[in-house]
Amino acid sequence: MLLEYKVEGGDFTQAGYASSQIKKTLKQLNVDPAVIKRVVIALYEAEVNIVAHAYRGVIYAQVEGSGIKLRLEDEGPGIPDIERAMTPGFSTASQQVREMGFGAGMGLPNISDNADSFKIESSVGKGTTLYIEIKFR
Amino acid sequence: MTISDLCTLVNGTVVCGANRMNESVKYAFASDLMSDVLTVKTNQFILITGLANIQSIRTVEMSDTPFLLLCRDKEVTEDMRELAEESNILIIKSPYSLFKCAGILFSAGLKPIY
Numbered sequence: 380m381l382l383e384y385k386v387e388g389g390d391f392t393q394a395g396y397a398s399s400q401i402k403k404t405l406k407q408l409n410v411d412p413a414v415i416k417r418v419v420i421a422l423y424e425a426e427v428n429i430v431a432h433a434y435r436g437v438i439y440a441q442v443e444g445s446g447i448k449l450r451l452e453d454e455g456p457g458i459p460d461i462e463r464a465m466t467p468g469f470s471t472a473s474q475q476v477r478e479m480g481f482g483a484g485m486g487l488p489n490i491s492d493n494a495d496s497f498k499i500e501s502s503v504g505k506g507t508t509l510y511i512e513i514k515f516r
Numbered sequence: 517m518t519i520s521d522l523c524t525l526v527n528g529t530v531v532c533g534a535n536r537m538n539e540s541v542k543y544a545f546a547s548d549l550m551s552d553v554l555t556v557k558t559n560q561f562i563l564i565t566g567l568a569n570i571q572s573i574r575t576v577e578m579s580d581t582p583f584l585l586l587c588r589d590k591e592v593t594e595d596m597r598e599l600a601e602e603s604n605i606l607i608i609k610s611p612y613s614l615f616k617c618a619g620i621l622f623s624a625g626l627k628p629i630y
Contacts, residue, residue: 391569391570391571392570392595394570394571394574395570395571395574395577395578398574398578399574399577399578399603402577402578412559412580415580416559416578416579416580419578419580420554420578420579423554423574423575423578424551424554427571479550479569479571480548480549480550480551480553480567480569480571480572480575481550481551481571482551483549483551483552485551485552485554485555486551489551489554489555492555
């Protein structure tokens, strides 16, 4: 099953919609609630990142019997130094993002913590793609 | 602690999710930083926060817990209420500060996660 959701940059009223829909789908598929929580936390962090930093993006979720593969492609400024972006506490978030309760430099490390596999590809001035895999067992 | 007792202790008002008033909760986490809430591994805790926006409701939803306590009588917008009702999330509003809510509930036996 391949699910696809568009995400608009800057639209905090809709941030989390895709994560919420994918959570419902995984519940219907009777996936272990502890695994669903890991998927949803990682995905929500990544979705908020698109809203906070990019112009727009698309979330692709490939659900298979053994697990879920998430790909989040955004058009945005890109990440010049991925290693630095992964450092807990490092953030380039705007004041608006911080007022929403995010932007503390905890998102990417938390995605990594919840994922079985996590990869970032980024091109400055073009955008960023995140690959997140979580196994169901 | 039952949600009903918790509500009385913080002089709270139920905004939505009244069907959950007889449920119990053991743990609480108090924060205005949603990024921090998202690192909590425990389910079934109550989030005590002064941050009243749509993302505080989303964070509760993603954290797989149905309980939210908003301090200082922060306004719950129609969007927030609709989203909470959709996910069957209970929201209680208290006139007390986050510090006071946390202090009262800790003294009454609600446990910290960390």
